Structure formats: C-alpha cells, structure tokens
Amino acid sequence: MDRRQQKTRNAIYDALTELLKKKKFEDLTVQDIIDEANIGRSTFYSHFETKDQLLEEMCREMFEHVFSHDLAPEAGHDFSGGHKGIAERLTHVLYHISEHKENISAILGGESEQTFVRFFREYLEDAFDDVLGHVNTKVPKDFRKQFIIGSFVETVKWWIATGLKLAPEQVVEYYLTLIGGGSK
Amino acid sequence: MDRRQQKTRNAIYDALTELLKKKKFEDLTVQDIIDEANIGRSTFYSHFETKDQLLEEMCREMFEHVFSHDLAPEAGHDFSGGHKGIAERLTHVLYHISEHKENISAILGGESEQTFVRFFREYLEDAFDDVLGHVNTKVPKDFRKQFIIGSFVETVKWWIATGLKLAPEQVVEYYLTLIGGGSK
DNA sequence: AAAATATCGAACATCGTGTTCGATATCATG
DNA sequence: CATGATATCGAACACGATGTTCGATATTTT
Numbered sequence: 001m002d003r004r005q006q007k008t009r010n011a012i013y014d015a016l017t018e019l020l021k022k023k024k025f026e027d028l029t030v031q032d033i034i035d036e037a038n039i040g041r042s043t044f045y046s047h048f049e050t051k052d053q054l055l056e057e058m059c060r061e062m063f064e065h066v067f068s069h070d071l072a073p074e075a076g077h078d079f080s081g082g083h084k085g086i087a088e089r090l091t092h093v094l095y096h097i098s099e100h101k102e103n104i105s106a107i108l109g110g111e112s113e114q115t116f117v118r119f120f121r122e123y124l125e126d127a128f129d130d131v132l133g134h135v136n137t138k139v140p141k142d143f144r145k146q147f148i149i150g151s152f153v154e155t156v157k158w159w160i161a162t163g164l165k166l167a168p169e170q171v172v173e174y175y176l177t178l179i180g181g182g183s184k
Numbered sequence: 185m186d187r188r189q190q191k192t193r194n195a196i197y198d199a200l201t202e203l204l205k206k207k208k209f210e211d212l213t214v215q216d217i218i219d220e221a222n223i224g225r226s227t228f229y230s231h232f233e234t235k236d237q238l239l240e241e242m243c244r245e246m247f248e249h250v251f252s253h254d255l256a257p258e259a260g261h262d263f264s265g266g267h268k269g270i271a272e273r274l275t276h277v278l279y280h281i282s283e284h285k286e287n288i289s290a291i292l293g294g295e296s297e298q299t300f301v302r303f304f305r306e307y308l309e310d311a312f313d314d315v316l317g318h319v320n321t322k323v324p325k326d327f328r329k330q331f332i333i334g335s336f337v338e339t340v341k342w343w344i345a346t347g348l349k350l351a352p353e354q355v356v357e358y359y360l361t362l363i364g365g366g367s368k
Numbered sequence: 369a370a371a372a373t374a375t376c377g378a379a380c381a382t383c384g385t386g387t388t389c390g391a392t393a394t395c396a397t398g
Numbered sequence: 399c400a401t402g403a404t405a406t407c408g409a410a411c412a413c414g415a416t417g418t419t420c421g422a423t424a425t426t427t428t
C-alpha cells in the first residue's frame with residue numbers, strides 16, 4: 001500500500017483519538033478532524049464515505065488489533081492446558097479498555113438512546129430500593145445497584161428488540177430468577 | 185392555558201409518535217415534524233428550543249403520566265398491606281411499555297453509542313460460550329445469554345462512567361459473584 | 369525518467385437549523 | 399360583542415455542516 005495512504009490514515013486516526021478527549025463523537029465535525037489531522041477535505045472523503053464509517057472502521061481495527069489475543073490461548077505462554085479461565089480473560093479485556101480509555105469512554109458516552117434510558121434508570125432506582133436493603137453481601141452496594149439496574153435495562157432492551165414475544169410476567173420471572181441467587 | 189397552545193402541543197406530540205413508527209428519532213428533521221403536525225415553523229420553535237428538548241419533554245410526560253402509578257401503592261386496590269411486590273410492579277411497568285411500544289422502541293433503538301457496543305457484544309458472545317453450556321436451568325438459553333452479556337456491558341459502562349476507580353480484577357470478581365448464583 | 373496515483377484546496381450545491389417579523393386568526397375578558 | 403392580548407402563520411434570512419468536483423501539485427512506484 002502506498003505510504004501516503006498509510007500516513008493519511010494514521011493522521012486521521014490520531015486526530016480522532018485526540019479530539020475524542022475533548023468532545024463527544026457526535027459533536028465532532030469533519031472540519032474538526034481534517035484540521036486536527038492537517039489534511040485536505042477531499043482527502044478525507046477519499047478514505048471514508050462519512051464520519052460514521054470512520055468510527056465503524058476504527059472500532060473494527062480496535063477489536064482486531066487490541067482485543068484479538070484475549071480469546072485465543074497464546075501458544076507457549078499458557079500452562080493450564082490451552083484454556084484460560086473466564087476471570088483471567090475478562091480481566092485482560094478490562095485492562096485493554098483501561099489502556100484505551102480515552103477513545104472508548106468517549107465512544108461509549110453517546111447520546112440519543114440515553115435520554116430515555118436516563119429517565120428509566122431514575123425511575124428504577126426507586127423501584128429497586130427495598131431489594132437492595134435486605135441482603136448481606138461482600139459486594140458493595142453501589143456495585144450491586146448498578147448491576148441490578150443495568151441488567152434490567154438491558155433485559156428490557158432485549159425484550160423490545162426481539163419483538164416483545166415473551167409475556168411481561170415471564171420476563172420478570174426469568175429476570176428475578178437470575179438476579180435472585182446473585183445476592184450472596 | 186390557551187386552547188391554541190394545547191392544540192399545537194398535541195399536534196406535535198401526535199406527529200412525533202406517528203413519525204417514530206417510520207424513522208429513528210435522530211433521522212427526523214424539524215421539517216418532518218412540522219409538516220406532519222401541520223404547523224408553522226416558528227410555531228414549533230416557540231414551543232421547543234430544539235428537537236432534543238422535544239424528546240426530553242415527551243419522555244418526562246411519559247414517565248409522569250404513564251408510569252407514575254406503578255410505584256405508589258394504590259389505596260383501595262391493594263389487599264396485601266399497602267406494599268406491592270416487586271414482581272407485580274415490574275410487570276406493570278413492562279405492560280405499560282408494551283402499550284407504548286412504538287414510541288419507546290423507536291427511542292430505545294438509537295445509534296451513536298451502539299457502534300462500539302455492537303462490536304463489544306459480538307466479542308463477548310464468544311467469551312461467554314462455555315459459561316452458558318455448563319448449567320442446568322429453567323431459564324431459556326437465549327435469555328441467560330442476553331442477561332449475562334447485557335449486564336456485563338452495563339457493568340463496564342458503569343465502571344468507565346465512575347472513572348475506572350476499581351481494579352479490573354475487582355470488577356470481574358464482583359461481577360462473577362453476582363452472576364454466579366443466578367444460574368439455577 | 370516516466371507513468372501512476374495521492375494529496376491539496378478552493379469552489380460549489382445541498383440541506384438542516386434556528387431566528388425574525390409583519391400579517392392574520394383565535395382567544396379571554398369585560 | 400367589542401377589544402386588547404396572544405398564538406399562529408409563512409416567507410425570508412444567516413449560518414454551519416455535508417459531500418462533490420476538478421485542475422494543480424507532490425510523492426511514489428516501476
């Protein structure tokens with residue numbers, strides 16, 4: 001591949017990484033990016049069709065290059081029989097995320113869906129108050145709170161995405177079953 | 185309040201509800217809304233500063249008018265001592281959501297943050313494969329899968345939002361503790 | 369050295385936003 | 399019902415971002 005292309009591509013990626021420290025992705029303009037990257041306007045559009053495609057490709061590269069080694073057991077470094085434990089693997093993922101926290105935090109801090117979810121969470125905080133009080137556990141309360149609320153929100157999003165096929169009671173029953181044993 | 189204001193406001197809300205059946209919120213233009221509502225451009229802006237404020241207010245009204253009765257025990261209809269069970273209350277919430285599924289599905293189906301989360305979920309599906317195989321339970325596999333992945337994604341989002349204060353190991357430990365007991 | 373190709377950057381058309389203002393229609397009130 | 403208040407209308411405008419085009423220039427490949 002032509003060195004100029006690589007140079008431009010890196011300049012764009014670096015610019016985006018830099019800009020994400022200051023602004024949310026959806027607030028960035030193409031002008032911001034090409035100014036920061038110091039490239040011509042038409043050059044940007046010869047590499048990416050839109051700003052969103054840039055994000056798409058950046059995410060793809062992150063997962064291909066940064067996280068790709070977490071799942072596959074590394075030959076020669078693994079003495080447990082070629083199969084890493086789930087705890088260890090998840091730990092690695094979290095470490096990688098913390099190494100790239102500028103980028104990922106900015107990307108994960110999006111808007112749009114958030115407006116509704118924000119109200120929903122606020123509402124659920126009250127609904128879950130008593131559930132949180134009645135258990136003894138070594139897991140801190142704020143963590144349990146986050147967990148219970150977050151997983152319920154995700155359950156509801158999944159329920160909607162799959163076309164509301166389960167009855168509400170069924171969803172609640174399954175959900176409480178999975179939550180129930182977890183408070184030890 | 186002046187009848188004209190109420191009329192306009194309802195026209196806007198109805199228009200938004202109608203349009204959300206066809207398009208995602210972030211793809212709607214103010215022009216779309218005022219055309220559907222059949223009002224003048226300046227009229228829209230005399231009611232709402234931006235499109236986002238419209239969504240904000242609509243969400244607020246939904247939670248105030250639709251969900252407000254789920255938490256407070258209704259006097260005269262509750263024979264269990266003035267305190268509804270969590271299952272019953274959550275069921276009510278889900279019912280209300282299903283009654284408003286057009287609006288809520290459209291609002292919850294946002295973009296932005298999703299790009300990253302989509303890759304993240306795909307990645308986690310592989311990582312969680314073995315966890316899902318080794319348990320006997322009456323909760324369907326696709327539900328458990330959604331639950332485990334969704335709650336982990338939410339945990340990570342929370343971890344990032346609170347400034348990565350916990351060590352990765354700690355996060356994983358807490359998370360697995362809460363998940364562990366739930367697979368019965 | 370020559371041919372191929374990537375970048376530059378200015379100019380342009382297009383679209384959505386949010387504002388302004390005078391004319392018109394509707395309302396609340398006495 | 400008459401009148402002052404106020405909400406709506408709708409055209410016009412300035413602004414900013416998007417994505418395209420094209421000839422000139424610079425760099426790379428062979």
